[in-house]
Amino acid sequence: MDHMPENWGRPRSDVYGSYQHAIHSAGPQSHTQVPSITGTSVIAMKFNNGVILAADNLGSYGSLARFTDQERLIKVGKETVVGFSGDASDMQYLESMLERLIIEDNYEQDGHNFRAPHIYEYLSRVMYNRRSKVDPLWNAILVAGKKDDGSPFLGYVDLLGITYSSPCIATGYGAYLAIPLLRKLVSEDEDAKNVTEEQARAAIDESMKVLFYRDARSLDKYTVATVTLDGNVKFDKDVRCQNMNWRFAEGIRGYGTQKQ
Amino acid sequence: MNTMFAEQFNEPATNHSTAAPIEHRFNPYSDNGGTILAISGADYAVLAGDTRHISGYSINSRFQPRVHTLPGEKPLIVSANGFSADGETLVRRLAQRVEWYSYNHNKPLSAKSCARLIQTMLYGKRMFPYYVATILAGLDENGRGAVYSFDPVGSYEREQCRAGGAAASLIMPFLDNQVNLKNQVDPATGEPKIATDLSLEDTVKLVKDAFSSATERHIQVGDYLEIKIVTKDGVSVEYFPLKRD
Numbered sequence: 487m488d489h490m491p492e493n494w495g496r497p498r499s500d501v502y503g504s505y506q507h508a509i510h511s512a513g514p515q516s517h518t519q520v521p522s523i524t525g526t527s528v529i530a531m532k533f534n535n536g537v538i539l540a541a542d543n544l545g546s547y548g549s550l551a552r553f554t555d556q557e558r559l560i561k562v563g564k565e566t567v568v569g570f571s572g573d574a575s576d577m578q579y580l581e582s583m584l585e586r587l588i589i590e591d592n593y594e595q596d597g598h599n600f601r602a603p604h605i606y607e608y609l610s611r612v613m614y615n616r617r618s619k620v621d622p623l624w625n626a627i628l629v630a631g632k633k634d635d636g637s638p639f640l641g642y643v644d645l646l647g648i649t650y651s652s653p654c655i656a657t658g659y660g661a662y663l664a665i666p667l668l669r670k671l672v673s674e675d676e677d678a679k680n681v682t683e684e685q686a687r688a689a690i691d692e693s694m695k696v697l698f699y700r701d702a703r704s705l706d707k708y709t710v711a712t713v714t715l716d717g718n719v720k721f722d723k724d725v726r727c728q729n730m731n732w733r734f735a736e737g738i739r740g741y742g743t744q745k746q
Numbered sequence: 747m748n749t750m751f752a753e754q755f756n757e758p759a760t761n762h763s764t765a766a767p768i769e770h771r772f773n774p775y776s777d778n779g780g781t782i783l784a785i786s787g788a789d790y791a792v793l794a795g796d797t798r799h800i801s802g803y804s805i806n807s808r809f810q811p812r813v814h815t816l817p818g819e820k821p822l823i824v825s826a827n828g829f830s831a832d833g834e835t836l837v838r839r840l841a842q843r844v845e846w847y848s849y850n851h852n853k854p855l856s857a858k859s860c861a862r863l864i865q866t867m868l869y870g871k872r873m874f875p876y877y878v879a880t881i882l883a884g885l886d887e888n889g890r891g892a893v894y895s896f897d898p899v900g901s902y903e904r905e906q907c908r909a910g911g912a913a914a915s916l917i918m919p920f921l922d923n924q925v926n927l928k929n930q931v932d933p934a935t936g937e938p939k940i941a942t943d944l945s946l947e948d949t950v951k952l953v954k955d956a957f958s959s960a961t962e963r964h965i966q967v968g969d970y971l972e973i974k975i976v977t978k979d980g981v982s983v984e985y986f987p988l989k990r991d
Contacts, residue, residue: 519771519772614831614835617774617831618774618874620772620774622772622774642806646774646775646776646829646831647831647835648776648778648801648829648830648831649830649831649834650799650806650807650810650830651807651810652806652807652808652809652810655806655807661804661806662804665804673808674808674809675809
């Protein structure tokens with residue numbers, strides 16, 4: 487008797503040949519071409535003692551505000567923070583890749599640890615190789631930390647493998663709404679030396695508020711992460727937009743109850 | 747959902763036919779702007795590029811250098827301008843090939859051979875091209891300045907000067923006139939002027955003028971100009987501010 491249930495009720499292999507497993511994967515291979523659960527902007531800027539970044543806690547399902555406790559800023563290694571916008575499942579896949587990278591690096595107890603430029607390099611190659619297979623990971627990612635020489639690092643990489651560095655970077659709508667506010671403080675790398683953490687935090691909070699006013703896929707609850715040059719990573723979770731003023735909404739059709 | 751019922755309760759399509767579904771295909775390319783320019787002289791070659799990096803109407807970065815120095819004791823400088831992810835990848839792979847060559851053969855790769863290598867690398871992706879205008883600058887076997895320019899699929903040519911990227915069509919005619927002295931006649935004889943080698947000083951002036959003018963008329967060009975100069979002594983770099991609007 488054959489004790490393997492999967493073989494029951496099908497033609498005998500010794501007579502008709504073994505089962506052709508290729509049947510299962512018949513037809514062209516298809517890739518995920520559209521994101522489903524998405525996160526909106528991530529914003530970040532350098533200041534005199536490090537880098538600060540923020541992302542809200544919303545996971546949208548199209549226009550539906552599906553998850554309101556989505557964490558999109560993650561700590562990678564000892565002194566790097568990575569912020570994801572775009573597809574949540576691709577974010578979780580990249581999170582697991584980064585976690586494995588860090589764990590396997592830790593097996594060698596050689597005193598070396600990955601810094602932001604290394605994480606950034608790794609992510610950029612993963613993203614570019616996936617876009618080259620026309621099977622992209624649907625994200626725009628910010629990597630913040632410090633360089634080998636101890637200066638602050640901030641880099642962007644997206645689903646096309648496009649990379650760049652700048653003293654302030656934002657993904658998604660943040661590029662239109664937050665960047666003008668952040669560039670008032672840090673237009674050049676040199677400018678960051680004259681910006682304190684408090685000033686940077688105020689600019690980030692203000693930008694998150696502006697984004698909540700105008701980005702329909704955003705939330706007034708967000709996380710702020712600060713990487714300082716002494717290698718400290720500080721997470722401030724469940725931050726709420728403060729001192730909001732919705733008086734302007736009265737005059738705009740589509741905001742709340744219409745009086746006319 | 748049962749499609750029959752869906753059709754029954756939906757409004758009939760009016761303006762556009764539903765026969766062909768609207769597809770949202772992933773586009774693996776984009777344009778990151780910027781312009782590059784190279785001029786060669788008797789004993790030098792110059793390769794310059796602005797440092798602005800864009801997507802659409804947004805300035806991503808005001809300082810993202812796009813002119814790269816290849817490794818080796820006889821340096822070559824290269825820039826692949828267009829879709830920046832492809833450009834960075836091409837230059838990175840090229841740099842590794844150049845480095846390996848020097849280890850395998852115990853001599854630096856010549857400018858001529860590097861140009862042929864770039865051709866094979868570009869043509870190797872003929873069916874999924876690197877979307878870039880590539881320029882290589884260095885010194886040839888005789889110590890003369892050499893500039894090689896490439897199209898995205900690898901067809902290439904050695905030239906006196908070449909502009910590539912977003913404002914190439916603005917700069918190239920200026921170069922034809924000022925470097926190759928096209929459409930210029932000697933007023934004394936009435937004969938067309940013959941182009942000669944420019945001094946390095948004049949070349950750098952010309953490069954700055956070309957980029958200042960391109961910045962005025964092209965929205966994707968600006969912020970800073972990075973000028974890399976190869977001579978027998980190595981590579982030197984000069985920065986020049988451009989308008990930031």
